[in-house]
Amino acid sequence: MPVIAVINRKGGSGKSTLSTHLAAWLSQQGRAVMLGDVDRQQSTRAWLKRRAITLPTIVPWALDQKNVLKVPPGVTHVVLDTPGGMHGFELAKVVMSADAVIMPVCHSMFDRESAAACYAELQTLPRVASGRCKLGVVGMRLDARTKAADAMKEWAKTLDVPFLGVLREAQLYVRSLDSGLTMFDLPGNAHAADLLQWDPILEWLSPIMKVPHISRTAAAEPAPVTAPSAQEDGQRVNATRAASLMPAQKGLVPGNLYAFTRPAPSPQVAGAPQFFLRR
Numbered sequence: 001m002p003v004i005a006v007i008n009r010k011g012g013s014g015k016s017t018l019s020t021h022l023a024a025w026l027s028q029q030g031r032a033v034m035l036g037d038v039d040r041q042q043s044t045r046a047w048l049k050r051r052a053i054t055l056p057t058i059v060p061w062a063l064d065q066k067n068v069l070k071v072p073p074g075v076t077h078v079v080l081d082t083p084g085g086m087h088g089f090e091l092a093k094v095v096m097s098a099d100a101v102i103m104p105v106c107h108s109m110f111d112r113e114s115a116a117a118c119y120a121e122l123q124t125l126p127r128v129a130s131g132r133c134k135l136g137v138v139g140m141r142l143d144a145r146t147k148a149a150d151a152m153k154e155w156a157k158t159l160d161v162p163f164l165g166v167l168r169e170a171q172l173y174v175r176s177l178d179s180g181l182t183m184f185d186l187p188g189n190a191h192a193a194d195l196l197q198w199d200p201i202l203e204w205l206s207p208i209m210k211v212p213h214i215s216r217t218a219a220a221e222p223a224p225v226t227a228p229s230a231q232e233d234g235q236r237v238n239a240t241r242a243a244s245l246m247p248a249q250k251g252l253v254p255g256n257l258y259a260f261t262r263p264a265p266s267p268q269v270a271g272a273p274q275f276f277l278r279r
């Protein structure tokens with residue numbers, strides 16, 4: 001079960017934005033996706049409750065009778081959103097189960113300093129040091145054509161961490177998340193430039209997540225038609241609905257497309273949430 005964790009010590013760096021988008025991307029590929037918060041605030045759970053039931057299915061953690069968060073049955077892919085300030089044992093526990101860690105980094109000296117410290121700690125963890133968990137950086141709220149994007153790339157080079165791409169600042173990110181949506185769920189072409197920015201990020205992730213990615217840049221040109229491999233076919237649950245997740249999804253309050261719904265209260269978890277992720 002491939003697991004992506006989105007990590008950065010700095011609050012407001014774009015972790016929840018990245019996590020929700022990655023979960024939506026995987027679910028659109030027909031994968032049975034869990035989006036789990038390793039966070040007392042459970043902010044992506046609130047987003048899931050706003051998400052229309054007609055959209056590709058994403059489920060949250062299941063809470064068992066002992067109050068432990070578990071991956072619901074049927075899930076094939078996991079995205080973990082994490083809180084700011086995570087380090088030490090909590091960080092090690094998340095990374096122990098991750099195949100990829102993505103760090104969203106904004107353009108300021110404070111953000112880069114904090115990300116560099118987080119990256120240094122990540123490198124000390126055996127799963128990262130041995131290459132079983134891959135690390136990549138995404139420049140958040142950056143215009144790709146500016147000096148800020150170049151500076152961020154240079155910074156990543158000095159750390160020797162893969163720089164996956166940049167996502168520009170766009171109010172559409174804020175507005176779509178408010179409605180339980182992501183850029184991947186929006187109809188029309190008005191946000192085509194934003195979707196193109198995801199291409200290099202998803203290309204990097206697709207072999208790790210074992211999900212084929214059709215580049216939007218390449219899709220503009222005619223491509224030869226190839227039959228999916230038996231393995232790919234087997235992994236594909238359904239074009240848009242992960243049937244195995246339907247029981248788990250019923251636990252969420254369905255939102256309406258573009259409607260604003262009041263989030264239901266999150267489960268009360270005392271202290272850091274205890275979770276259990278079997279590899």
Ligand SMILES: Nc1ncnc2c1ncn2[C@@H]1O[C@H](COP(=O)(O)OP(=O)(O)O)[C@@H](O)[C@H]1O
Nearest residue numbers: 011012013014015016017141168169170173174
């Ligand atoms: N590319 C973007 N363009 C505009 N606003 C963004 C973008 N990415 C994130 N934001 C906004 O920035 C704020 C912080 O992002 P969030 O994903 O919640 O960060 P974190 O989870 O790291 O605290 C949110 O209000 C979010 O909507």
Ligand SMILES: [Mg+2]
Nearest residue numbers: 015016043082
């Ligand atoms: Mg967050």
